[in-house]
């Protein structure tokens with residue numbers, strides 16, 4: 001949900017509902033879980049800043065090489081999770097960092 005909250009254009013729409021799942025152990029309490037009902041991005045508003053990709057703690061958003069998705073009607077640029085899932089197939093594999101670009105561990109002086 002950070003993506004929708006941090007998007008400067010407010011063009012990510014998320015809707016979900018809660019439900020009770022059975023307990024993990026016998027005699028336990030039912031667990032409350034969230035189910036995603038809607039995840040849509042309005043590409044008529046998106047400015048490709050990438051903030052949504054950067055802030056996601058679960059790395060659930062990716063850049064895709066898909067860019068030719070023009071539509072005759074501007075309303076059709078609102079893409080839901082089924083369309084976004086199709087583009088997921090075109091996401092390139094993760095490339096390893098260049099040698100020497102790893103984060104250096106800071107040395108803490110001993111007291």
Ligand code: SF4
Pocket residue numbers: 006007008009010011012041045046047048049050051052053
């Ligand atoms: S890339 Fe688009 S959807 Fe993501 S935060 Fe920026 S404007 Fe919003």
